Structure formats: structure tokens, C-alpha cells
Amino acid sequence: MQIDDDNICFKGLNNVFASLYNNEIEIDEQYIASICGAASMLNLESVLEKCQIQLADYLRDKEKLLICLRLSDRYGFVKRMKEAINVLKYMFCHFCLDETFLRGLQKSWLITLFSQQFVCVRESEMDLYRAIRNWIYLTECPYARLGDENSIALFFESSFFNRHKYFDLLRLLRVSHLVSLQSNLKLIRGDGIIPRKLLKNVICDQWQMLLRSEETTTGFPEVIDDNEFYASCYRFGRAGISPLSRITWRRLGYFFGVDLLVTYDQGYLRLARNGSMAPTQHQISVKHVDIMKLHYRCIVCADNGVVLLDTQKQSKTFNLDRNVELGKFKLPPNGQKISITSFLSSICTDSSTDLLLGRIDVLGGGN
The missing domain is CATH 2.60.210.10 (Apoptosis, Tumor Necrosis Factor Receptor Associated Protein 2; Chain A)
Structure with a gap:
């Protein structure tokens, strides 16, 4: 028998085969990935459903949450995947600085996460930028470690970094919300992850919003959807x-x-x-x-x-x-x-410039 799924091991496969005779299966936490793989290979929907039910217990633990995301994504546990992303949008503020957790994330999960209506932050919008920045660095340099800011800066300045590869993720950043501090703007300019052409457009819009705010005495609007x-x-x-x-x-x-x-x-x-x-x-x-x-x-x-x-x-x-x-x-x-x-x-900002990150011509414009 040829087995293409690297999750499958003898113990998990044996448990799944035994379930065919016993009409029940005991899912050992240590072998849940193998059981999912074996059940998927043999097209045993009842076993896969039991695995998905057990994964509900993985949502409140940082390490297990990654396992839940990985297995749900690979074996099509749509309901559990939605629940995991929902937990992550509340808990990302706890995990965004964790190197091990960031290494375990996949780009498609991050895109789904940052496409949510909201994501809780640790301090500010810059948490999301730094998380993406660090995740890209760890993905491109798997043997590197976080903490050496000089090495990270050199990577993004080098020709090895290709922002086109990540534009579908980068376009989800609300750039106008990242430039409210001079230190943030300095870091973003230095990284070069976001094109300077886009930053200039955003800063111009922010100045217009500043003038709009200064000329308003009551704050607006009264109602906002x-x-x-x-x-x-x-x-x-x-x-x-x-x-x-x-x-x-x-x-x-x-x-x-x-x-x-x-x-x-x-x-x-x-x-x-x-x-x-x-x-x-x-x-x-x-x-x-x-x-x-x-x-x-x-x-x-x-x-x-x-x-x-x-x-x-x-x-x-x-x-x-x-x-x-x-x-x-x-x-x-x-x-x-x-x-x-x-x-x-307190005021409706114009976030239209943020969407420029989704335009190939802007991303292709270099600086």
C-alpha cells in the first residue's frame, strides 16, 4: 500500500483499521493527526467526524490551536476551521510576539484572520504589522531567530525579499493606521515592505484628515454603520x-x-x-x-x-x-x-489608499 500522507503512522493506521471491526475508535491525542490522515485515505467519514469533534477541545490552548488549524485545513473540517479563526482573532494579542506560534502559521490562515471584521491587538495596529513582518522573516529564513533587529532589517533591504509574493497578505494592513507615530513611520520606511509611493499617498490623506478634524468642532458623524x-x-x-x-x-x-x-x-x-x-x-x-x-x-x-x-x-x-x-x-x-x-x-477616515496595496502596478513600482 502506498501512503502519500506524511501524517500517517502505523499506530494511527492500526487504530483506524481496528475501528472497521469494532465499530468504534479511541482517538489518542498523540495520534490524532495520523488517525485523520488514515481516515481520509480510507474515506471513513464517521471517523473524520469524531476527529473533528475532538478538535473542539484544542481551541483554548496555544499549541493545540495550531494543530487544530493544520488538521482542519488539511482534512476539510470547515466548521472547526471557522471556530479556530474566531478564537485566534480574540487571542492574537497574546500570541503575536511568540516566535514558535508565528512559525506554525500558514499564509492562508493569516489572510483569513486579517480579513475578519476585527482582530484584537496587544497595543496598537503596529502589532499586526510586526506580526506579518516577523512571520515573513521566519518563513524566508527558517533557521533565523527573532530578536536581532539588524538581521531582520538587512533581510528586507536585500534582493532576497520579494514583496509580490506576499501582497495578498500585505494588502490587508490598514496603512493609514500605522503612521500615527513617527517611530512607526521610521520603521516602516526602513523595512521597505510597504512601497514608499503608497506611504506618500497615505500621509497626504492623513494630512487632509487632520485639517478636516481641526476645522470641525463637534466631531462626526453622529451615526456610523x-x-x-x-x-x-x-x-x-x-x-x-x-x-x-x-x-x-x-x-x-x-x-x-x-x-x-x-x-x-x-x-x-x-x-x-x-x-x-x-x-x-x-x-x-x-x-x-x-x-x-x-x-x-x-x-x-x-x-x-x-x-x-x-x-x-x-x-x-x-x-x-x-x-x-x-x-x-x-x-x-x-x-x-x-x-x-x-x-x-471619532471621525470617519478615508481608508481607500490602503487598498492600493492590492494593486499590482503600485507593488511593482519598487520604492
Whole structure:
């Protein structure tokens, strides 16, 4: 018998053959990949269905999640694949810095992930850029390690890097949301992953949006649909927070003159527009409009992927220097750390320039 599936081993194949006689099968976690391969080769749908059911237990563990993704993709477990991607969009903020996890990802999974309506971030949109950047580096240089920024920079400057190979993934980055900090812009320019021609277009659009914001006193729009909100909202957050802590953090980067402070206090989450504290170096100006409507969504997750709070998209009026409660939630058991991601929009940004990454002529334009 010729076996083309490298997942199949003697033990797994033997278990599958035994199931033909016993009409039942015990799926050992150690051999689940082999059992899936053998059942697929023999076209045993009932065994494949049992494997898919067992993979449901793999969704809350980082290492097992990769196994679930790999087996679901290879053997056509569509339902389990959708569930795995759904878990990943909440948990990516925990995994985006993990070298081993990044090595285990495939481009098609990342494309599916970044095509979702939202992805939770560790600090900002740059988390997604860095994850793609590091994943490309690890994929092209399988024996390299993360941590040596000089080696990573040299790789992207070299002729070995071909961005055309990854444009279907790169086009999913919201470039306009990456350039709100000078340090981010410097890194992106240095990498050369995103063409400079595109960056110039984005920066030009950002300047127009800045002028639009400065000439507006009330903030707009009053109503925003879901598609517009998720296309324009800015993401920022924190990960690895002790649930018993009391912390406050400020969103870094220019946000059209709106200075935001998030406060977490043992299960309570609040947001305030800062007006009394001195502006930071990251704020060109702070709007001192007394009342402004902000559109937001906040998601809090435990380390194991359980969603503790999801406000869904809401709109509220925010006064200067007044806390607005975003939500409260029950603390996770066993002291599990939490992640908090906020999606905020005070103005509809024009993300049309981001779509330029999908145009072959721009990508083919070199710098």
C-alpha cells in the first residue's frame, strides 16, 4: 500500500483499521493527526467526524490551536476551521510576539484572520504589522531567530525579499493606521515592505484628515454603520494585565486631537477624554470641545480565550475629564491575566489608499 500522507503512522493506521471491526475508535491525542490522515485515505467519514469533534477541545490552548488549524485545513473540517479563526482573532494579542506560534502559521490562515471584521491587538495596529513582518522573516529564513533587529532589517533591504509574493497578505494592513507615530513611520520606511509611493499617498490623506478634524468642532458623524466603523476605527489595548490591578494608560499616537485615557480597576473599565493633563509629545493638539460623541467597542479576554466583556459597537457622549464607564465583568478564575482591546472612532477616515496595496502596478513600482 502506498501512503502519500506524511501524517500517517502505523499506530494511527492500526487504530483506524481496528475501528472497521469494532465499530468504534479511541482517538489518542498523540495520534490524532495520523488517525485523520488514515481516515481520509480510507474515506471513513464517521471517523473524520469524531476527529473533528475532538478538535473542539484544542481551541483554548496555544499549541493545540495550531494543530487544530493544520488538521482542519488539511482534512476539510470547515466548521472547526471557522471556530479556530474566531478564537485566534480574540487571542492574537497574546500570541503575536511568540516566535514558535508565528512559525506554525500558514499564509492562508493569516489572510483569513486579517480579513475578519476585527482582530484584537496587544497595543496598537503596529502589532499586526510586526506580526506579518516577523512571520515573513521566519518563513524566508527558517533557521533565523527573532530578536536581532539588524538581521531582520538587512533581510528586507536585500534582493532576497520579494514583496509580490506576499501582497495578498500585505494588502490587508490598514496603512493609514500605522503612521500615527513617527517611530512607526521610521520603521516602516526602513523595512521597505510597504512601497514608499503608497506611504506618500497615505500621509497626504492623513494630512487632509487632520485639517478636516481641526476645522470641525463637534466631531462626526453622529451615526456610523458597522462596515464604516471597523474600516476607520483605531485599535489600542493592553495584554498581560493582572485582573486585580488598577491601571491607567493613554492611547499613543495622533488621534485627530482627541486624547484618550483608559482606566481599568478590578473588573471595571472606564474611558475619559483628557483635557486637564499636559498634552504629550504624541498629541499635536487636543480638542477642547466640551462634548464629543465617540463610537467604540471594547473586548476583554482571559488568557484561555474566554471573552469576559464585549460591549459591541456603541456610541456615547464624552465630556472633557469625565470618566465614562464602558463596562464591568466578573474576574476570571485562578488569577488568569487579561487583555483589553478598544476600537475607537471619532471621525470617519478615508481608508481607500490602503487598498492600493492590492494593486499590482503600485507593488511593482519598487520604492
